[in-house]
Every structure is written in C-alpha cells, then in structure tokens.
Amino acid sequence: MTKRAGNASRPTKPLLKAPVRIGTVDIRAVVGELRQMHEDAEDPAVERMPADDELFGALLYVEKHALALRRQAPEVQRAAALKRVQLWEYVREQTDIHQIRAVDDARQAGVLWTELAPALAVNAPSAAYNKAKRLKAVELTDETPQSHPVRRTPEAVLQAERRIVRQQAAERRIQETAQLRHELLVPVVQRLLEQRESFVRDEDVDYWWEEIEAVLPQCQTPLQMMSLHRYLDAALRALAKLEKRSARPVTSTEEARLALAAAREVQRLESYR
Incomplete structure (x- = not known):
C-alpha cells in the first residue's frame, strides 16, 4: 500500500489563511x-x-x-x-x-534568557527565546499581498525581522541621500534668489520666486524639501519659457548667468536619479 504523502510545510511558510481577529473594540x-x-x-x-x-x-x-x-x-x-x-x-x-x-524591555534592561524562563513559564533559556519569538509574530506580517500575520515559529519571526531590518536600512539610505541632495540644493537656490533682480521676469517667474523665498528659510521637513525642489523646477521652467518667448537671455549679469547655470545643472542631475 502506497504511503500517503505528508502535509509538512516549511516553518517559515506564511499562513495560508489570515486568522480572524476581534481587533479594535470600544x-x-x-x-x-x-x-x-x-x-x-x-x-x-x-x-x-x-x-x-x-x-x-x-x-x-x-x-x-x-x-x-x-x-x-x-x-x-x-x-x-x-x-x-x-x-x-x-x-x-x-x-x-x-x-x-x-x-523586549526586559532584554534591553539586561535580563538574561535564564531569568526570563520562569517568568514565561518554560523550563529552559532556549524555550524562553523560542516563546518570545512566537509572541513576536503577532506584531509582524509576511510579504504576501494580503500581509498575513507571520507564522508563529521562531524561524518565520527571524526571517520577518531580518526583512524589516533590510527595509529600515533601505529607508535610511533613501532619507540620507535625500538629505544630502537637499543640502547641496539649498546654497544653489540661495544664490539664485540673491541674483533675482538681475533676471528678466514676468508674473509667472515672480510667483515661483515668492514660493521659493517663503519655503527656503524653514525648509526642514521632507514635505518642505519636496516643495523646494518642485518650486525650483517650476521657476526654471518659467524662465525657460520666457527666454524662448523673448529669444534673448533672461539674465543681465554674469553672476546671474552662473547662478542660473548652477540651478539648471542641479535640476539635470536630479532628473537622472
């Protein structure tokens, strides 16, 4: 008689069906x-x-x-x-x-797994560690589109924690890159504003100068940084349209020309990122 194949699954495999939870209750x-x-x-x-x-x-x-x-x-x-x-x-x-x-608070305070074992009602440090990992599963989700809770095994929790660490590291790199780009952009924009009177302007250009001037002094949050980038792009587009329409440079001094060239170069580099 042929032996029926077992139903064993990998310990890190996500749950096939999301558990029903009570969730928020008043x-x-x-x-x-x-x-x-x-x-x-x-x-x-x-x-x-x-x-x-x-x-x-x-x-x-x-x-x-x-x-x-x-x-x-x-x-x-x-x-x-x-x-x-x-x-x-x-x-x-x-x-x-x-x-x-x-x-988690106990571990951060230096409590050993041997001390946690009786508090978690288990007999060994390894059992305390494994139980803690299983408990951790309630706060984690897997990578499936439905974001199911992580399977309650130490292996699955470790896998999810490593994934979260990688995601957090990637987010930090993105934030650090954005901060560096912003720090390079600010002096370029300040230089552009200082030369504002040496530009040929119209109502559209003046509007974007005013938006840049308003956001630049307190440009600290990600939203403010994004706004500065957008306002600069809009101002440069408005200057380009004015230059095309008049068929002559929009700058009247060498300092203004260099400031505009620097701003356009920053914009060009941003477009390649």
Missing part, C-alpha cells in the same frame, strides 16, 4: 452595556463593579455575578454572555502584544 462602551444590564436586573452588588475602563476587573465581576441576570429575558442573558466572550477574546489578543513588549 471597551468602555461594551463594559458600560454590561453594567446597564446588571443595573436593569437590579444586581444588588453592581456598585462594586469596577469602572468601565478597568476591563479585567469588570470581566471578573460580571462572571462572578452572572446569576444576577437569571430573571432577565433569555436574549439579555445571551447578549451579556456574548459580550463577555468578545471581551475575553480581546484580552487574549492583547496579552501577546503586551507580553512581548515586556520581554
């Missing part, structure tokens, strides 16, 4: 609804029920006093029980997130 509202149910049932101890934002305590209270709803309609009892189920599921989902943050 805790205060749901606990408030449970409180109202107990008040309507004339629960004699309802005043001892914890505040609406004290989720764990409120859940323990309504569990302990569930019999207070026994005289209510069956649909009220079912609704109360379902809300409890929903809130406990929310707590369960949040537990992994907050526990791995605590583990």
